Amino acid sequence: MGKKIVILNGSPRANGNTKGLIDAFMQGAQEKGHEVVCFDLGRLNIHGCLGCFGGGKDRLSPCVQKDDMLKIYPEYMAADVVVLASPMYYWGISGQLKCAFDRLFAVAECDENYENPKKDCILLMASEGDGIDNSKPVLDYYQALLAHLNWKNLGYIIAGGVLKIGDIKGHKALKDAFNLGKNL
Ligand SMILES: Cc1cc2nc3c(=O)[nH]c(=O)nc-3n(C[C@H](O)[C@H](O)[C@H](O)COP(=O)(O)O)c2cc1C
Numbered sequence: 001m002g003k004k005i006v007i008l009n010g011s012p013r014a015n016g017n018t019k020g021l022i023d024a025f026m027q028g029a030q031e032k033g034h035e036v037v038c039f040d041l042g043r044l045n046i047h048g049c050l051g052c053f054g055g056g057k058d059r060l061s062p063c064v065q066k067d068d069m070l071k072i073y074p075e076y077m078a079a080d081v082v083v084l085a086s087p088m089y090y091w092g093i094s095g096q097l098k099c100a101f102d103r104l105f106a107v108a109e110c111d112e113n114y115e116n117p118k119k120d121c122i123l124l125m126a127s128e129g130d131g132i133d134n135s136k137p138v139l140d141y142y143q144a145l146l147a148h149l150n151w152k153n154l155g156y157i158i159a160g161g162v163l164k165i166g167d168i169k170g171h172k173a174l175k176d177a178f179n180l181g182k183n184l
Helices: 017-031 069-078 095-103 132-149 172-182
Strands: 004-009 035-040 081-087 120-126 152-159
Touching: 004 017, 004 069, 004 095, 017 035, 017 081, 017 120, 017 152, 017 172, 035 069, 069 095, 081 095, 120 132, 132 152, 152 172
Parallel strands: 004 035, 004 081, 081 120, 120 152
Antiparallel strands: none
């Protein structure tokens, strides 16, 4: 049966390198019959978490802040797979993605033990630097995040050596992203 996949795209560049990875991944996943929805977070109105612990009272609108996260919550709740897609910014995910991800805590607040809904997860990332030393901080973060959420990692792709828009063209990671989607 086809899976429901939600991509949170934290790149503000509409045709950037992260988007290249997303397009390749989506093509593979859609060829396999999976349903994919992608949110371009940089074009949405999403505020940072207030840390108020006042959410979780309404499953359809779990956060006290009423912004474009309301579009994401229902898709997130229904998703089998969440894809975190982002440029590497200072050895982490972009602020756009961090903001949106923090706000998913409101969904965990719907559970009396703050349990997060169970998801599978994928990381797609573009970065200027290349190699394991450059990737390590973000991979450590990704693994710690998933361990905390009790989510399963289905794969991660970090396309190194890409800086300007268009640099991703012909990159080996595009094939990897396509195959990751196709083999889900
Ligand atoms: C604010 C900022 C911080 C960045 N920090 C890093 C970094 O820590 N490591 C790295 O390898 N590249 C870094 N980069 C480069 C981007 O990851 C790279 O340009 C990437 O291809 C951008 O993806 P995009 O085209 O999807 O926006 C940074 C770029 C910006 C604008």
